Amino acid sequence: MTQRTPLMAGNWKMNLDHHQATHTLQKLAWTLKDAKHDYSAVEVAVFPPFTDLRSVQTLVDADKLQITYGAQDLSAHESGAYTGEISPAFLAKLGVTYALVGHSERREYHAESDALINKKVHSALKAGLVPILCVGEDLDTRRAAAHVQHTLLQLEAALADVTAEQVRTLVIAYEPVWAIGTGETATPEDAQEMSEAIRVRVGELYDAETAAAVRVLYGGSVKSSNVASIMAKPDVDGALVGGASLDPEEFAKIARFQAHEVGL
Numbered sequence: 001m002t003q004r005t006p007l008m009a010g011n012w013k014m015n016l017d018h019h020q021a022t023h024t025l026q027k028l029a030w031t032l033k034d035a036k037h038d039y040s041a042v043e044v045a046v047f048p049p050f051t052d053l054r055s056v057q058t059l060v061d062a063d064k065l066q067i068t069y070g071a072q073d074l075s076a077h078e079s080g081a082y083t084g085e086i087s088p089a090f091l092a093k094l095g096v097t098y099a100l101v102g103h104s105e106r107r108e109y110h111a112e113s114d115a116l117i118n119k120k121v122h123s124a125l126k127a128g129l130v131p132i133l134c135v136g137e138d139l140d141t142r143r144a145a146a147h148v149q150h151t152l153l154q155l156e157a158a159l160a161d162v163t164a165e166q167v168r169t170l171v172i173a174y175e176p177v178w179a180i181g182t183g184e185t186a187t188p189e190d191a192q193e194m195s196e197a198i199r200v201r202v203g204e205l206y207d208a209e210t211a212a213a214v215r216v217l218y219g220g221s222v223k224s225s226n227v228a229s230i231m232a233k234p235d236v237d238g239a240l241v242g243g244a245s246l247d248p249e250e251f252a253k254i255a256r257f258q259a260h261e262v263g264l
């Protein structure tokens with residue numbers, strides 16, 4: 001059976017300028033070093049705003065940090081007349097490992113369609129970046145009990161023409177919109193239900209090996225007090241953390257979920 005390394009991903013959203021980013025990252029690295037964190041057991045990644053990425057790269061390289069980092073979005077294009085957009089190739093040059101694609105805030109505030117998200121998945125892969133594909137339903141869809149169907153349709157649309165080999169490297173983040181920044185967390189059972197449904201659908205679209213390899217994260221009001229019970233679920237391979245990742249000590253605790261018997 002494939003061993004999936006858990007991933008704790010901190011999405012800073014539009015918070016922390018490049019000075020604050022350096023400070024926060026340094027504190028996170030020190031806290032994890034003090035705790036003798038084993039990065040091969042639980043991977044830790046941060047997702048700063050674009051303007052912080054060069055500073056983050058400089059710090060990671062200078063201090064040889066094992067923390068990885070990603071972008072919060074990227075362009076579907078490689079270069080050209082796309083004012084304000086950021087090329088995946090530029091991100092790759094900055095040592096970026098991951099790129100969030102299709103975050104619910106991009107879908108909602110920037111009207112990103114499933115077709116555009118599919119293009120962004122391809123543009124990330126082409127540049128050698130690992131897409132973290134975000135999917136999930138809003139409150140009305142959940143109330144109508146259509147959440148599984150809705151989320152799987154988003155998944156299928158985003159994976160159009162993506163090969164099994166590519167999907168094996170991919171990360172999928174299930175983020176129910178109603179649980180983002182609201183303090184309302186889906187139950188560990190909700191997180192498991194959808195993570196399992198996603199894995200089963202990947203198996204149907206591709207094969208069992210691909211389904212066993214793809215990492216599925218849960219996101220939505222994850223904190224150090226609830227992470228362990230979510231991570232105890234067999235199909236959940238990590239968390240995409242917003243607000244709680246801005247506090248380096250709290251985010252370090254989340255990454256150290258195995259060491260802290262929290263929330264159990």
Ligand SMILES: O=C(CO)COP(=O)(O)O
Nearest residue numbers: 011180181220221242243
């Ligand atoms: O959207 C999220 C991460 O991408 C979740 O945000 P919160 O952890 O603040 O709810």
